[in-house]
Amino acid sequence: MAEVARLAGVSSTTVSHVLNKTRPVAPETEHLVMQAVAATGYRHNLAARALATQSTDTIGVAMSVVTNPYFAELVRDIERLLRHAGYTMIVADTNDDPAVATDVINHLMARRVSGLIVSPLEGDAQLTGSLTKLLDDDFPLLFLDRRSDLPGDQVYSECVDSIYHLTAHLAGQGHRRIGYIQGSLTSMSATDRLAGYRKAVTELGLDDDPRLVIAGESDEHVTEQRVAAHLAVPDERATALVVSNNQMTLGTMRAIKQARLRLPRDIALICYDDFEWADLFEPQITAMAQDAATLAATAVDLLLARMKSPDRPHQSVAVPTEFHHRDSCGCGRRKHRAAR
Template sequence: MADVARLAGVSTTTVSHVLNKTRKVAPETEELVWRAVERTGYRQNLAARALATQSTDTIAVAMSVVTNPYFAELVRDIDRLLRSAGYTMIVADTNDDPLVAVDVINHLLARRVSGLVVSPLEGSPELTGSLVKLLDDGFPLLFIDRRSTLPADQVYSECVESTYRLTAHLAEQGHRRIGFVQGSLTSMSASDRLAGYLKAVDELGLDKDPRLIIAGESDEHTAEERVLAHLTAAKEPTTGLVVANNQMTLGTMRALRRRRLKVPRDLALVCYDDFEWADLFDPQITAIAQNAATLAETAVDLLLSRIETPDRAPRSVTIPTEFHHRDSCGCGRRKHRGSTR
């Protein structure tokens, strides 16, 4: 840094401000510094800087990225926004396993990250204890995609009314035995989607047979086998299905194919979580779409605000969803888009 300062004819403090963007520097001075950086081939020693500042300008993201294409899209948007704000992002996959999540979070914290984005899981004392300690210590922590009862900044998509709308849409077509392929209840989002389905069943006078709730566990292969078992064992036909996430939708479609059932001729289907190839299926799938771009933008705003103002009260933001009406529900394509708050 001293070499850069001498070559640019400025102080090392000025060089530091230019490199770290900690204070506004005159444009002509900044240009001199960057020219000197280029000529000397200078690179900051980030390890030394982390030791000195106890921070790395790195944000860690811990969620089940590899196994869920929706999360991959979300992480891509977060990365773009963080880079534009001068941060680097690192990602670790939790496999939606609470014990893996605890291990992952500990390793990320050991890297002296400046903040942490987590897709939280419920029901694990070990994971809950780790997250509570971070909050008690004032560490910048944000929950994304899934609601949590912990007092943290969080952003997630609306689930209850969205799933109610999917179920009600099938009921409007005359369906009364509507099944629900349920996600893993370690996620508050899965619990909220189940609540939306049950609300519709109760308010709309639908069949309350508990066997209509199929535990898909948020897993493609589990959903396939359990939907297949349900359809095989059912004494009364299930005429419609609401599937609670995109992975289970793929498994459900495979189960229907194995039973030689045609959608929507033999069984109507709608799902929570639109995905890129939903309109490539035949028939095209009616779905609730989450807004990954808005989730990412809100998440980054909340986290950077927390880093800048550690003592502010936690904020919880619910992002509206959009109903994408296609053909799998059996009532024909028409313009029918609207947000759910």
């Protein structure tokens, strides 16, 4: 750093301000410093800076990234926003497994991340204990995509009214025997989505048959097998299906194809979680879309605000979804419109 300062004709303190962005520096001075950095091949020692400042300027993200393209889109938006704010992101895939989630969170903390974004899972005492300890220690922690009962900042897509809307949409086409493909209840989002379906069944007087709720476990292959089994009994099967996430939609469609049924003539289909190839199917899939860009922006804003003001009140933000009306519901194409 002293050599950089000598070549640029400035003090070492000025070099530090330029590299750490701790104080505004005149553009011409910054240019001289960066020229000297390039000439010397200097690399900022982030490890040393972390020891001195007790901050690594890194944010850990723990969620099931690899197995779900929706999460990948969300992480991409988060990384772009954090990079713009001067932070580096470290991603750890939880595989939607509480034991793995606990392990990766511990590894991220060992790397001295400055904050954490976590897609929470429910029902595991060890994971809940780890997250509770972080919150008790006032560590900057934000829950993303899934609601949590823990007292922390959280950002998630609206679920209950969205699933209600999808179910009511099928009921409006005359369906009374509407099946529901249920995700793994290890997340509050899956619980909320099931509540939306139950609410519609009760309020709209639909068939309340336990055989219409099919446990897809948020797994494409499990869903395929169980939907296929349901469709194999013509007298008991649903006339329309609400699928509660994108992975299970693919499994459901495979099962429908195996049963030699045609959408929407033989069975109608509608899903929560739009995906970029939904309009490539024939017929195109009617879906409720989550707003990944707004989720990411809100999450980053809340986390950075928490890092600056640890004592600020916790916030819980439900981001509205958007209804993408296509053909698989069986009532013809209309212009896309917001559901709520």
